[in-house]
Amino acid sequence: MFKGQERGDVLIRVAVDTMGGDFGPPETVKGALQGLDTHNIELLLVGDQDLLESELAHYDIKNKPVKVVASVGKIGDDEHPIEGLRRKPKSSILVATKLLKSGDADLLVSMGSTGASMASSVFILGLMDGLERPCIGGPFLGVAPRTVLVDMGSNIDCRPPLMLSFAALGSVFSQKFLGIDNPRVGLLSVGSEAAKGNRQVHESYQLLQESHLNFIGNVEGMDFFTGRVDVIVCDGFVGNILMKFTEGLGTALSHYVEQRLADHLPAAELAKVSSDLWETTNMPRTMGGPLFGVNGMVILGHGSCRASGIAGAINTGVRCVQIGMVDSMRQELAQLSSTEVLKN
Amino acid sequence: MFKGQERGDVLIRVAVDTMGGDFGPPETVKGALQGLDTHNIELLLVGDQDLLESELAHYDIKNKPVKVVASVGKIGDDEHPIEGLRRKPKSSILVATKLLKSGDADLLVSMGSTGASMASSVFILGLMDGLERPCIGGPFLGVAPRTVLVDMGSNIDCRPPLMLSFAALGSVFSQKFLGIDNPRVGLLSVGSEAAKGNRQVHESYQLLQESHLNFIGNVEGMDFFTGRVDVIVCDGFVGNILMKFTEGLGTALSHYVEQRLADHLPAAELAKVSSDLWETTNMPRTMGGPLFGVNGMVILGHGSCRASGIAGAINTGVRCVQIGMVDSMRQELAQLSSTEVLKN
Numbered sequence: 062m063f064k065g066q067e068r069g070d071v072l073i074r075v076a077v078d079t080m081g082g083d084f085g086p087p088e089t090v091k092g093a094l095q096g097l098d099t100h101n102i103e104l105l106l107v108g109d110q111d112l113l114e115s116e117l118a119h120y121d122i123k124n125k126p127v128k129v130v131a132s133v134g135k136i137g138d139d140e141h142p143i144e145g146l147r148r149k150p151k152s153s154i155l156v157a158t159k160l161l162k163s164g165d166a167d168l169l170v171s172m173g174s175t176g177a178s179m180a181s182s183v184f185i186l187g188l189m190d191g192l193e194r195p196c197i198g199g200p201f202l203g204v205a206p207r208t209v210l211v212d213m214g215s216n217i218d219c220r221p222p223l224m225l226s227f228a229a230l231g232s233v234f235s236q237k238f239l240g241i242d243n244p245r246v247g248l249l250s251v252g253s254e255a256a257k258g259n260r261q262v263h264e265s266y267q268l269l270q271e272s273h274l275n276f277i278g279n280v281e282g283m284d285f286f287t288g289r290v291d292v293i294v295c296d297g298f299v300g301n302i303l304m305k306f307t308e309g310l311g312t313a314l315s316h317y318v319e320q321r322l323a324d325h326l327p328a329a330e331l332a333k334v335s336s337d338l339w340e341t342t343n344m345p346r347t348m349g350g351p352l353f354g355v356n357g358m359v360i361l362g363h364g365s366c367r368a369s370g371i372a373g374a375i376n377t378g379v380r381c382v383q384i385g386m387v388d389s390m391r392q393e394l395a396q397l398s399s400t401e402v403l404k405n
Numbered sequence: 406m407f408k409g410q411e412r413g414d415v416l417i418r419v420a421v422d423t424m425g426g427d428f429g430p431p432e433t434v435k436g437a438l439q440g441l442d443t444h445n446i447e448l449l450l451v452g453d454q455d456l457l458e459s460e461l462a463h464y465d466i467k468n469k470p471v472k473v474v475a476s477v478g479k480i481g482d483d484e485h486p487i488e489g490l491r492r493k494p495k496s497s498i499l500v501a502t503k504l505l506k507s508g509d510a511d512l513l514v515s516m517g518s519t520g521a522s523m524a525s526s527v528f529i530l531g532l533m534d535g536l537e538r539p540c541i542g543g544p545f546l547g548v549a550p551r552t553v554l555v556d557m558g559s560n561i562d563c564r565p566p567l568m569l570s571f572a573a574l575g576s577v578f579s580q581k582f583l584g585i586d587n588p589r590v591g592l593l594s595v596g597s598e599a600a601k602g603n604r605q606v607h608e609s610y611q612l613l614q615e616s617h618l619n620f621i622g623n624v625e626g627m628d629f630f631t632g633r634v635d636v637i638v639c640d641g642f643v644g645n646i647l648m649k650f651t652e653g654l655g656t657a658l659s660h661y662v663e664q665r666l667a668d669h670l671p672a673a674e675l676a677k678v679s680s681d682l683w684e685t686t687n688m689p690r691t692m693g694g695p696l697f698g699v700n701g702m703v704i705l706g707h708g709s710c711r712a713s714g715i716a717g718a719i720n721t722g723v724r725c726v727q728i729g730m731v732d733s734m735r736q737e738l739a740q741l742s743s744t745e746v747l748k749n
Contacts, residue, residue, distance in 0.1 A: 204657040215595045217603040251559045251645040259561040259642050282649030286657045298603050299643055301595040305626030306647060307654070310686075313548040313630045314658060317685060321678060326669055334665060341661060342654075 070101050072126075073382050075375055076166035079108035079116075080135035080153035081173020082371070083364045089172060090116045092371025097125060099372075100379050105166055107132050107157040132156035135173060138364065142176035146184065154178055158185040161357040168378040170349065172362040172371060179214060179352065179361075186357040189391050191398040193223050195354035196297065197361060198231045199377075200239075201304055203341030205285045209235045209244075209292045213304050213350055216297035224248070224265040224294055225272060226394065230353040231292040232274055233393045237384050239291075247280030247290035249299060255279065261296060269294075273400060311342025349374025351381060353390060358382050414445050416470075417726050419719055420510035423452035424479035424497035425517020426715070427708045433516060434460045436715025441469060443716075444723050449510055451476050451501040476500040479517060482708065486520035490528065498522055502529040505701040512722040514693065516706040516715060523558065523696065523705075530701040533735050535742040537567050539698035540641065541705060542575045543721075544583075545648055547685030549629045553579045553588075553636045557648050557694055560641035568592070568609040568638055569616060570738065574697040575636040576618055577737045581728050583635075591624030591634035593643060599623065605640060613638075617744060655686025693718025695725060697734060702726050 075096065079089040086108055093104050103126035106113055110131040117127070132153040136145035146155060154173055158181045160166035171178045179195055188195060198211030211231035216223070228246050235244035248265055250258035255266060257279055269276040280290045295303075315335040322331055340347060346366055352359040360378040362370055381387075419440065423433040430452055437448050447470035450457055454475040461471070476497040480489035490499060498517055502525045504510040515522045523539055532539060542555030555575035560567070572590050579588035592609055594602035599610055601623055613620040624634045639647075659679040666675055684691060690710055696703040704722040706714055725731075 202654070202657075204654070204661055217595065249646060251561065251642055259640075282646040282651070283653030283656075285650060286653040295646075296603075298595055299646060302593060302626040302639075302643060302647070303650060306629060306650075307626070309627030309630040310546070310548070310651070310654065312627075313546075314682065314685070317548055318662065318678075318682065321681060322666075322670075325674065325678075326666075330669065334662075334669075337665060338658065338662065341658070 072101050072103055073168060073379050074103045074105060074166045075168045075170060075378065076105040076107055076130070076157040076160040077371070077375070078153045078157040078169070078171035078173050078178070079106050079113060080132070081171045081178075081364070082362070082366055084367070086112050086116045088366070088368050089371055092366070092368035093375065094120055094122070094127070095368055095372035096375035097127070099376065102126070102375070102379060104128065105130050105157075105160055107153050107160070109133070130156060130160065136177040138174045140174070140177070142174060142180040145174075145177050146180055154181045155185070158182055161359070162186055167358065167382050169357065169359045170362065170371070170374050170378055171359070172364055172366050172374070175214070175361055178359065182352055182355040182357065182359050186355040186359075189354050189356060189394050191394045192226050192354045193220075195352055196227050196230065197350040198227070198234055198353050199348070199351050201344050202285060202307065203344050206344065207239050207241065207291065208285050209239070210285075210300060210303070211292065211294055211353065212297035213300045214297050214352070215301040219261070219296045221261065221264040221268050224261070224296070225268045225397065226354070228269055228274055228276070228292065228294045229272070229393045229397050230390055231294060233390050234351065234353065234386070235291045237386055237389050238381065241291050243275050244291035245277045245289070246274045246292045246294060247277050247284060249293050249295035250279035250281065253279050253281060265294075272397065307342050311339050314342070315339040346370045347373045348377045351377060351386070356387065356391075358387050416445050416447055417512060417723050418447045418449060418510045419512045419514060419722065420449040420451055420474070420501040420504040421715070421719070422497045422501040422513070422515035422517050422522070423450050423457060424476070425515045425522075425708070426706070426710055428711070430456050430460045432710070432712050433715055436710070436712035437719065438464055438466070438471070439712055439716035440719035441471070443720065446470070446719070446723060448472065449474050449504055451497050451504070453477070474500060474504065480521035482518045484518070484521070486518060486524040489518075489521050490524055498525045499529070502526055505703070506530055511702065511726050513701065513703045514706065514715070514718050514722055515703070516708055516710050516718070519558070519705055522703065526696055526699040526701065526703050530699045530703075533698050533700060533738050535738045536570050536698045537564075539696055540571050540574065541694040542571070542578055542697050543692070543695050545688050546629060546651065547688050550688065551583050551585065551635065552629050553583070554629075554644055554647070555636065555638055555697065556641035557644045558641050558696070559645040563605070563640045565605065565608040565612050568605070568640070569612045569741065570698070572613055572618055572620070572636065572638045573616070573737045573741050574734050575638060577734050578695065578697065578730070579635045581730055581733050582725065585635050587619050588635035589621045589633070590618050590636045590638060591621050591628060593637050593639035594623035594625065597623050597625060609638075616741065651686050655683050658686070659683040690714045691717045692721045695721060695730070700731065700735075702731050
């Protein structure tokens with residue numbers, strides 16, 4: 062392991078939960094193998110052994126760094142994550158997470174149940190010191206690819222110290238992954254003045270202002286697009302609604318544009334424009350959503366991802382491993398704790 | 406007055422706060438006069454007398470039902486609404502609201518400070534019985550023109566009984582204005598299951614389930630576009646963020662489409678497509694946002710509205726007056742109170 066340093070082109074071992082996602086192994090295996098073509102990685106494909114072997118038979122993987130790691134069963138979106146983990150100790154997500162924990166893998170990628178993947182990561186890898194819950198962050202809009210939103214992980218009823226942690230983690234991601242120096246952090250609210258917002262915002266505002274982060278105050282819904290902020294912090298209730306809303310709106314607008322331009326463009330070009338528009342509103346499907354705050358690099362993807370989305374998530378994760386994201390985040394949280402802000 | 410009945414083509418007297426909006430009288434007067442062309446209305450233009458008269462001099466209004474009602478000063482977006490109302494008793498929004506209160510107008514339209522317009526309406530017109538705060542509701546997306554969102558009025562930290570009132574008022578609007586029979590009401594959350602959501606959602610869910618409304622449970626961000634719900638209820642914190650986010654995204658996407666199609670369409674057609682796309686994400690700018698829960702019909706508009714948006718807001722308001730929206734809402738709240746749900 063080369064924890065905490067730039068890993069350059071060192072081989073990175075990627076555990077993929079192939080049983081997750083709406084399309085299962087045919088799509089996850091295809092996507093994972095695409096990842097092989099662009100990175101110096103070894104694939105640890107975790108899933109039902111027979112299924113995986115019959116899937117791999119469609120590809121020429123002789124001499125390629127691909128291993129199958131057997132697991133039994135999967136935890137579905139319809140199951141309670143924690144109960145699922147208890148009842149299915151050999152499920153693909155648990156086996157894959159344990160590879161990361163034991164040091165046999167450097168990265169975990171899963172398109173399975175977000176709840177189960179988060180719970181598995183917390184139980185097996187553990188939370189970073191000073192953190193109450195993990196979160197999901199990153200850019201989520203193709204039209205605002207350098208604006209990080211955190212939390213997209215559906216953490217509800219977040220207390221202000223947790224909001225501060227989200228801000229710190231998002232800030233590290235902005236700095237290390239997007240190369241933004243001293244990222245500007247904003248708190249999502251209903252007006253830019255300090256007095257605007259609900260109780261959670263008022264209290265979080267105080268903590269953010271006392272912290273070492275580059276806090277610029279409250280920002281509003283339009284500020285994803287104004288370029289005045291690099292990291293937008295919100296409760297996972299709002300983050301999840303925004304993300305799903307954008308997905309739906311992107312789909313609706315791509316249909317709208319398709320109809321609107323039907324008489325103006327040739328069919329092939331029309332389809333391309335419509336799909337580009339859709340993609341630009343659905344960034345987590347193309348790059349995955351990094352899980353922040355657990356002791357290991359985990360990338361979660363949208364269940365409906367196709368192979369290219371899985372390859373994109375691997376791509377994101379490989380870069381996170383190369384730049385030592387987990388260690389940087391741990392250091393940032395340690396700095397936050399040392400400033401005592403969290404103990405207020 | 407023909408309260409509570411269909412007014413048909415009876416003359417409707419519209420008080421317009423001409424001092425509001427980013428462009429002031431040149432735009433508000435122009436928009437109001439456009440309204441004259443399509444409806445049987447009388448205009449009461451409230452504002453600085455000299456300004457208004459010099460503005461009206463640009464139009465031929467001889468024999469047209471246009472009156473100027475003098476006011477002094479306006480309350481800006483940067484002022485505290487309630488302090489503004491105290492300090493400026495002759496401000497345009499107060500004078501205009503009083504015309505509605507005295508029965509000299511049937512409808513008030515304002516593009517001025519939302520906070521001041523709401524406060525003026527509450528103080529002068531009063532809240533409907535059983536209501537704690539007013540809210541703003543209506544469709545807000547051109548791609549989902551029959552889906553009502555309530556609250557867009559930035560009511561924060563809403564208690565569950567208020568959420569129930571929002572649902573009831575949105576339901577009346579859906580039924581009366583959009584003609585939707587027995588509208589399906591959904592609570593905006595992070596998952597469709599009853600257990601999903603924050604504390605506010607859990608408690609509001611209970612109240613909604615016990616009410617006489619056609620409550621279908623929790624809905625998610627994508628459900629603005631899925632057609633499974635007619636009225637989506639959320640705290641004004643979330644509603645305001647969604648509305649401003651959509652505005653920003655619409656603008657970003659219309660730029661995106663303009664660039665993406667620059668080589669495919671003639672310039673004039675390109676500009677039209679881009680502006681259509683923008684409009685379809687900015688519905689409150691074209692039809693205004695009706696204020697629900699005060700004893701009078703008030704339509705608020707976006708400060709950046711141009712004349713067509715002002716005419717659109719008048720259009721919305723005229724229809725609301727014709728169908729007796731205020732009385733229907735009052736009856737609905739009375740029914741809610743009588744079922745005791747609000748007293749739990």
